[in-house]
Amino acid sequence: MSGVPRLEVIGIRKQFPGVLALDGVSLRVAPGEVLAVVGENGAGKSTLMKIIAGLYQPDAGEIRLDGRSVRLPTPAAAMAAGISLIHQELNLAENLSVRDNVFLGREMTRGGWLRWLDGAAMRRQAALLLQQVGLTPDRLFWRVEHLSPGEKQLVEIARALSLQVRVLIMDEPTSSLSHKETERLYEVIAAVRRAGVSVLYISHRLAEVQRCADRVVVLRDGRLAGELCGTQITHDNMVRLMVGRDLKQYYPRQHRSGRGGPVVLRLEQFRYQGGPDQPASLEVRAGEVLGMAGLVGAGRTELAEAVFGVRPWRDGQVWLDHRPLRIRHPRQAIAAGMVLVPEDRRRHGLVLDASVGFNLSLPNLRLLSRWYGISRRQERRWQQHWIERLRIRTPSPEQLVALLSGGNQQKVVYGKWLAGRPRVLILDEPTRGVDVGAKAEIYALIDELAGQGAAIWMITSDMEELLGMADRVVVMHEGRIVGELDREHLSEEAVMHLATGGRTPPAGDRHPATLPRWRPDGQADAAG
Amino acid sequence: MSRILGVLGLLTVLYAALILSNPSAGRLDNLMDVANIQGRYGLITIGAALVIIVGGIDLSIGSVCGCAAVLFGVLMERGVPPAAAVALTLAFGLTVGLINGLLITQLRLQSFLVTLCGMFIYRGVARLLAGTVSRTRAVEQHPEFVESLQQLRYLLIGKDATGELLFPAQFFLLLVTAVLVGFVLHRTAYGRYWYAIGYNDQAARYAGVAVERHRVIVYVLCSLLAAAAGVLLLLDMPSVQSDSGGLGLELYAILGAVLGGCSLRGGEGTAPGMVLGAMVLPVLENLVSFRGLKSDVIPAVIGLTLLVGTMLDEWIRRRTHPRG
Ligand SMILES: Nc1ncnc2c1ncn2[C@@H]1O[C@H](COP(=O)(O)OP(=O)(O)OP(=O)(O)O)[C@@H](O)[C@H]1O
Ligand SMILES: [Mg+2]
Numbered sequence: 001m002s003g004v005p006r007l008e009v010i011g012i013r014k015q016f017p018g019v020l021a022l023d024g025v026s027l028r029v030a031p032g033e034v035l036a037v038v039g040e041n042g043a044g045k046s047t048l049m050k051i052i053a054g055l056y057q058p059d060a061g062e063i064r065l066d067g068r069s070v071r072l073p074t075p076a077a078a079m080a081a082g083i084s085l086i087h088q089e090l091n092l093a094e095n096l097s098v099r100d101n102v103f104l105g106r107e108m109t110r111g112g113w114l115r116w117l118d119g120a121a122m123r124r125q126a127a128l129l130l131q132q133v134g135l136t137p138d139r140l141f142w143r144v145e146h147l148s149p150g151e152k153q154l155v156e157i158a159r160a161l162s163l164q165v166r167v168l169i170m171d172e173p174t175s176s177l178s179h180k181e182t183e184r185l186y187e188v189i190a191a192v193r194r195a196g197v198s199v200l201y202i203s204h205r206l207a208e209v210q211r212c213a214d215r216v217v218v219l220r221d222g223r224l225a226g227e228l229c230g231t232q233i234t235h236d237n238m239v240r241l242m243v244g245r246d247l248k249q250y251y252p253r254q255h256r257s258g259r260g261g262p263v264v265l266r267l268e269q270f271r272y273q274g275g276p277d278q279p280a281s282l283e284v285r286a287g288e289v290l291g292m293a294g295l296v297g298a299g300r301t302e303l304a305e306a307v308f309g310v311r312p313w314r315d316g317q318v319w320l321d322h323r324p325l326r327i328r329h330p331r332q333a334i335a336a337g338m339v340l341v342p343e344d345r346r347r348h349g350l351v352l353d354a355s356v357g358f359n360l361s362l363p364n365l366r367l368l369s370r371w372y373g374i375s376r377r378q379e380r381r382w383q384q385h386w387i388e389r390l391r392i393r394t395p396s397p398e399q400l401v402a403l404l405s406g407g408n409q410q411k412v413v414y415g416k417w418l419a420g421r422p423r424v425l426i427l428d429e430p431t432r433g434v435d436v437g438a439k440a441e442i443y444a445l446i447d448e449l450a451g452q453g454a455a456i457w458m459i460t461s462d463m464e465e466l467l468g469m470a471d472r473v474v475v476m477h478e479g480r481i482v483g484e485l486d487r488e489h490l491s492e493e494a495v496m497h498l499a500t501g502g503r504t505p506p507a508g509d510r511h512p513a514t515l516p517r518w519r520p521d522g523q524a525d526a527a528g
Numbered sequence: 529m530s531r532i533l534g535v536l537g538l539l540t541v542l543y544a545a546l547i548l549s550n551p552s553a554g555r556l557d558n559l560m561d562v563a564n565i566q567g568r569y570g571l572i573t574i575g576a577a578l579v580i581i582v583g584g585i586d587l588s589i590g591s592v593c594g595c596a597a598v599l600f601g602v603l604m605e606r607g608v609p610p611a612a613a614v615a616l617t618l619a620f621g622l623t624v625g626l627i628n629g630l631l632i633t634q635l636r637l638q639s640f641l642v643t644l645c646g647m648f649i650y651r652g653v654a655r656l657l658a659g660t661v662s663r664t665r666a667v668e669q670h671p672e673f674v675e676s677l678q679q680l681r682y683l684l685i686g687k688d689a690t691g692e693l694l695f696p697a698q699f700f701l702l703l704v705t706a707v708l709v710g711f712v713l714h715r716t717a718y719g720r721y722w723y724a725i726g727y728n729d730q731a732a733r734y735a736g737v738a739v740e741r742h743r744v745i746v747y748v749l750c751s752l753l754a755a756a757a758g759v760l761l762l763l764d765m766p767s768v769q770s771d772s773g774g775l776g777l778e779l780y781a782i783l784g785a786v787l788g789g790c791s792l793r794g795g796e797g798t799a800p801g802m803v804l805g806a807m808v809l810p811v812l813e814n815l816v817s818f819r820g821l822k823s824d825v826i827p828a829v830i831g832l833t834l835l836v837g838t839m840l841d842e843w844i845r846r847r848t849h850p851r852g
Binding site for chain 2: 055076106107109
């Protein structure tokens with residue numbers, strides 16, 4: 001690297017109560033360079049980025065911009081210096097419109113201190129930004145709460161670009177984006193780096209890192225574990241530095257059950273209120289991982305939520321272990337042995353203001369109750385057990401869940417369901433924001449559960465994960481299940497083809513795999 | 529926009545019922561009387577609503593209003609000219625708001641607790657200042673105030689020397705305030721920040737908004753409006769008792785704000801909604817008195833109305849499109 005780096009941080013240290021999050025980290029980025037920062041959950045990546053963005057103050061260390069030492073006491077100061085952070089956890093004012101969120105804190109105004117909003121100018125500018133990130137312009141005046149997580153993420157990105165940005169920090173920007181939206185993001189990154197913007201890119205999806213980073217730094221336990229450039233950037237190298245050892249089996253599907261197990265969950269012509277008019281039919285077998293692919297907004301989450309009882313049913317039949325089900329409330333779904341690990345863990349998966357232990361116990365209080373009530377000692381022991389079993393990194397069960405790193409929060413959501421030994425697990429983006437090590441652990445867990453005969457319905461936008469874990473894949477497009485692929489015919493192209501609305505195999509595809517409802521016995525039956 | 533349809537419907541029904549209930553109820557002078565009360569309620573409702581929008585609550589409004597009325601009277605009795613007394617009383621409101629705001633943002637105390645304490649404290653201060661204050665007594669002691677006091681009364685209340693209501697000045701005051709507040713809320717960056725803070729102060733902070741400062745500003749505005757309502761109270765009424773002046777007004781104000789579309793969760797509410805929400809209660813009270821019902825039924829009727837209003841509001845809200 002030659003010349004003055006755009007951004008340089010030197011010896012940053014940050015102590016939280018009970019956790020030394022950063023212990024003397026230094027790094028530098030050149031103008032127009034994409035530097036990826038990787039590391040396990042809790043390694044301190046987000047903390048470092050928040051320090052650079054003026055949200056936290058370091059206990060020690062220095063930040064230099066274009067060679068000059070700067071102090072960034074507030075986010076506003078960092079923004080004024082051209083540093084823009086896209087947060088790992090969505091941080092939007094959901095009661096405001098998309099346009100208002102894009103400009104929140106930096107409204108275009110007239111009239112001096114009156115700060116009279118210039119609505120027209122903001123609308124024009126916002127429309128351009130939305131186009132740039134690939135969000136449909138009709139969303140401009142929608143309240144953000146009505147957007148899907150993927151769309152919210154795009155709003156965050158548009159927000160970051162609205163600034164005269166010199167350093168763009170993206171903390172897991174793709175964790176809720178679909179394949180197509182991710183491609184779009186790469187284009188955005190390519191465009192800003194051409195304009196000389198330095199990009200700091202954090203992701204747990206190592207394939208992405210490999211693809212878009214010029215250089216990778218690895219954090220481990222708050223320290224710099226190593227640095228990779230160019231051809232050194234390989235999956236194995238990164239993993240070795242991150243976890244300090246080789247990870248053998250990454251996708252450990254050992255219990256692949258052939259295609260044998262009995263059908264556990266079956267939807268027949270199922271429709272729900274507010275859903276698409278086309279009914280959905282679907283089967284998940286015991287011991288099987290059914291992958292569900294589709295673009296963001298294809299209606300996968302909605303379908304899962306409806307089956308789980310979050311949305312009211314309209315018609316059709318749902319069978320669990322050959323018994324017809326009628327679910328009006330998640331309580332009934334859980335009683336029947338069906339659980340949901342939701343896509344948006346902070347909103348639907350966790351009581352954020354409560355402790356790790358509280359969250360783990362919540363759905364299992366019946367299990368923990370004796371005639372005299374809950375035994376605190378036993379509860380704590382039980383919580384410890386799950387914390388260890390899932391390797392949740394927390395100083396104690398009493399730690400607030402909101403203070404855990406993203407990946408560890410996700411593990412808490414798993415922990416709270418696994419104790420009940422569910423028959424059907426609906427996993428909506430099961431490893432969103434989870435590091436490689438923990439991912440491998442979660443995959444092993446899924447495999448183990450499948451091995452014990454659970455039926456797993458896994459909704460995912462992570463192509464690697466889909467290809468690595470699913471025994472069978474159904475693809476949704478615009479609210480409909482448009483096709484099914486079994487293991488032999490599963491490929492990225494086939495999935496994308498169906499997900500983008502293609503019905504016939506793409507040219508040159510040898511497989512008949514993309515026919516609707518492809519069955520293992522080789523017979524394509526009528527759709528529906 | 530749809531957020532105010534519910535309260536608009538409720539008001540229409542109430543006004544129709546009022547006019548049909550009694551021929552004299554629909555007369556202009558009665559409607560002006562009602563409007564005058566609506567104006568005073570409206571001012572405190574706006575204050576309460578702003579606090580609710582930033583995700584807080586202010587329970588001290590009634591006591592601050594009563595205390596301000598008493599302070600205003602005592603100052604005049606001690607020989608402070610009326611205009612100066614108004615200024616000092618408003619300064620009192622400002623100070624109270626500043627204290628509330630700083631306690632809530634700097635010491636991170638909960639707004640409910642801080643203002644609940646304020647509710648007791650300022651009621652106590654009022655009772656320490658005087659048992660009762662009256663305009664006539666102030667004028668007896670200082671005859672030189674007669675003219676300026678009457679001028680104030682004409683300007684702010686709309687009543688002439690005989691006590692007849694010439695025009696609903698308090699309602700006009702409300703409209704002017706609502707337009708100003710509406711401008712800030714809906715047309716400037718400050719309003720944007722208030723909505724963002726109320727819904728998700730973390731998001732606002734991350735966006736570089738000075739969350740604490742804005743919260744303090746809003747509490748100051750709220751107490752300032754409450755003190756202004758206290759001044760109006762003493763200008764309107766012949767006398768104000770320190771133990772009952774403005775008693776329970778905070779609940780009326782919160783109720784008006786909620787009827788007008790503010791969500792107690794924060795981040796919701798519009799200026800027109802606040803005005804409409806504040807208009808409901810005085811009409812209702814007037815209706816009850818014209819129906820010849822005993823004032824004992826007023827609390828029950830108020831409670832029921834609020835319930836119906838919130839149900840209507842929720843029903844409409846569930847039917848709205850993601851836009852807007
Ligand atoms: N505000 C806070 N208070 C206390 N501890 C915190 C706080 N923020 C982070 N931590 C702790 O600091 C450590 C580093 O967290 P950080 O969020 O930076 O990890 P990360 O590398 O971003 O992880 P992930 O990949 O899961 O997002 C974790 O142990 C976390 O629990
Ligand atoms: Mg993080």
